Amino acid sequence: MPSGQYDFVVVANRLPVDQVGTEPDGSPRYETSPGGLVTAMAPIMAAHDGAWVGWPGAPGEVGEAFDADGIHLVPVPLSTTEVADYYEGMSNGTLWPLFHDVIAAPEYHRHWWDSYVAVNQRFADAAAAQAAEGATVWVQDYQLLLVPARLREQRPDLKIGFFNHIPFPGYEIFSQLPWRRQVVEGVLGADLVGFQRRSDATNFLRACRRAAEAVTKGGTVQVDDATGRREVRAAAFPISIDAQAFEDLATSPEVVARAEQIRKELGEPDTVLLGVDRLDYTKGIRHRLSTFAELLEDGTLDKESTVLVQVASPSRERVQAYSDLRDEVELTVGRLNGDHGTVGFSPVHYLHQSFPREEMAALYLAADVMLVTALRDGMNLVAKEYVAARHDGDGVLVLSEFAGAADELTQAVLINPHDIDGSKAAIVRAARMPADERRRRMRAMRRRVKEHDVERWAQDFLGTLAGEPREPQGQQ
């Protein structure tokens, strides 16, 4: 296969753009959307010749490849059926719940799998066409587990990395997957496989031994394939955020003023609790609401002076488990406000919307206690954003031990969100924590997030892929 011209290629399900209408000639018009991953990649893309291969987020035809902010963007089309079978089906109806410890029941459908195989092949072909001889290709996340091997088949000259943004389950759960061997072999097409936590890497290594009968030694897997014998390395590379950019945003006078205004609009309560999540069953939103309801019912938290702001951004709305979750959450919020509100006051402010980063930063600054109650989460970047935003050194993070961030943010008040009594005690402790303890904990967490930012994450992964020795990892 003839090679392309790009030395560094990112392959992700989504392009870092949103489709915003169409051009006069009918072709799609895009706007860049500044996500965490693109922020990390932008300097690397600019320094090397960088291309990004991904789906623009809407079914149907895509336009030509185009350049935006120094990145060559290569749109991969998905038909309406493929969106249903590959994206909503196999990716988000099978792999997502399976990899999150079957919090929702995964469904196994052969036509979903067939679509997943076909789409992964298309992504691999698109990446192969862009990559220059000997280029580095970095494949992202569970939607593209088969891409590494399919890429290597055509382009053994490439250096291939794979990063799994979500957890990797224990083998007792993973082994349910009818296509477990194909998935493991797909990932093993990479030279380096990155995970959020050490336990994810360990689970993957076990899956290699059990599902693909591969031999592992420490963190490496021995692979014999058409290209000969190779060693694939699996390790933890906890992802992060652009901490400085977030702090700068939160320090801006507009955001500081907006934070004050938010507290006023909420009626100047003593305690503002905040939850910020995609509306996803892995986030423990129902557990959080039940915990909060009990605290109001038993009078531990004062109804008049405590509010919970819950931002739940719309997500994967055509997948049944997500629309069911929305119904349940909205019913619970309605009950809670009905039972405990008064004229002109509601204890829960529920916002089923996505907000710009400025508004998020203001909400973080306005919140005394941030609640991250995920039942299972690869990392949870909201926890890190809250910490980065708190340039005032104040604020308390209540953090689920089932989120990857718990390995690093050990100064948070850690909870098991299934334990309602334990979570209640943790929230009360957070709300009543003395200022010096709050500041001491926040200082330690801020140091960690600022030192281990997303740029360092990308450098660590890509340096290791290039064969450089790794720096000691410190905590986690």
Ligand code: G6P
């Ligand atoms: C998680 C996944 C990402 C995904 C994001 C949003 O963070 O790890 O791969 O892009 O959720 O989900 P969506 O289905 O809208 O892309």
